[in-house]
Amino acid sequence: MNDRIHSTARYRALDAAHHLHPFSDMAELNRAGSRVIVKAEGVYLWDSDGERIIDGMAGLWCVNVGYGRRELVDAACTQMQALPYYNTFFRTTHPPVIELSGMLAQLAPAGFNRFLYSNSGSEANDTALRAVHRYWALQGKPNKRYVIARHNGYHGSTIAGATLGGMTYMHEQMPSMMEHVAHIDQPYWFGEGGEMDAEAFGLARARRLEAKIIELGAENVAAFIGEPFQGAGGVIFPPSTYWPEIERICRKHDVLLIADEVIGAFGRTGEWFAHRHFGFAPDVITMAKGLTSGYVPMGAVGLSDRIADAIVDGGEFNHGFTYSGHPVAAAVAVANLTLLRDEGIVARVKDDAGPYFQQRLRDALSDHPLVGEIHGAGLVAGIQLAEDPVNRKRFANGSEIGTLCRNFSFDGNLVMRASGDRMLLSPPLVVTHDEIDEIVARANAAIDATAKALHIL
Secondary structure, three states: OHHHHHHHHHHHHHHHHHOOOOOOOHHHHHHHOOOOEEEEEEOEEEEOOOOEEEEOOHHHHOOOOOEOOHHHHHHHHHHHHHOOOOOOOOOOOOHHHHHHHHHHHHHOOOOEEEEEEEOOHHHHHHHHHHHHHHHHHHOOOOOOOEEEEEEOOOOOOOHHHHHHOEOHHHHOOOOOOOOOEEEEOOOOHHHHOOOOOHHHHHHHHHHHHHHHHHHHOHHHEEEEEEOOOEOOOOOEOOOOOHHHHHHHHHHHOOOEEEEEOOOOOOOOOOOOOHHHHHOOOOOEEEEOHHHOOOOOOOEEEEEEHHHHHHHHOOOOOOOOOOOOOOHHHHHHHHHHHHHHHHOOHHHHHHHHHHHHHHHHHHHHHOOOOOEEEEEEEOOEEEEEEOOEOOOOEOOOOHHHHHHHHHHHHHHOOEEOEEEOOEEEEOOOOOOOHHHHHHHHHHHHHHHHHHHHHOOOO
């Protein structure tokens, strides 16, 4: 035990001295000390003090096949020995990226047969913008430059991705933003629906897109981008009327539809791609995270044939990265997608684990005095904390309440994320019923502890 304490103290001191964490108040974090994760297996993590933690967030929404899958490790090792790196510039390619592209064409919706590669979801969204603007230029419509996104959407941390994302706290620290981006309101019924019923609200929020297109001029609008469900924004699932109306408006005004599937793709909702759950057809799909289950970094952009054919026939497309289609990442992605397919993991999320997870959450929390709603599908859920759940009244200091609940959760060895006043769960897709029961019990305990701290229980 003393060795563990010494090791943890050493790691924390080095971390505080030299490592700047993403999205963190470093002074506060350094005072508290980082939790040092040293090992993982299945759905569990172990820290440097020997504590076992159940990962209710699959890392950052990404470890779909769970930790410790030897198949992915072996794929990386074998590829590193054969061809650890080569680029896909200069009229060259390699077998892993060829195989991955063919596999994605089989898994993606009909009409998606070509793919561009990046290192992350942020870069995938940047790449999608480049492809969309190139497409319209080739159509003789270079004025179609505006991309419309949503407030409280998240599309990455690059300048372009963060500009697309409608999160004010990011914009406040980013004075340099990309031009030709506009935002419309999000389809967040619990927080913004007022007296409207959910379905009417979904239509009203979708029609904000048409109003914005008309305001900007359809001849100036290139695309609309949205996550099928808003991930970092709080696992916000729009009403069922929303996405079909968004698609209708895009088709009416000849505006491309980009589905940001960085979180949703590869089984999270029980479908290979989350847009299928919501019943719409995009022109561009961005993806990352579950593509390799987070074992190595990789992102991708799927282009519909309409766009890809134009780019292929349009001369040189001046875009790419040193590591686009990296052979090791591609080999791991192939191994990962093979597991998801051949072990029936995605099908199990839809037919077994997902329904069980959603029902267990509702059985445990629907009547909780602190819970206003539970939204989700498959193995992703958002739990709304509220001062008055019946009347959809949120706490004035909702972010503080969410942080309090998250801290109780972490103290109880469950990774559950807070997004303002919504608690988020997104476990590995291989989670068992017993492990789901453990996640739900620990989430319930954290919410109970929060209610007691607020003198509600």
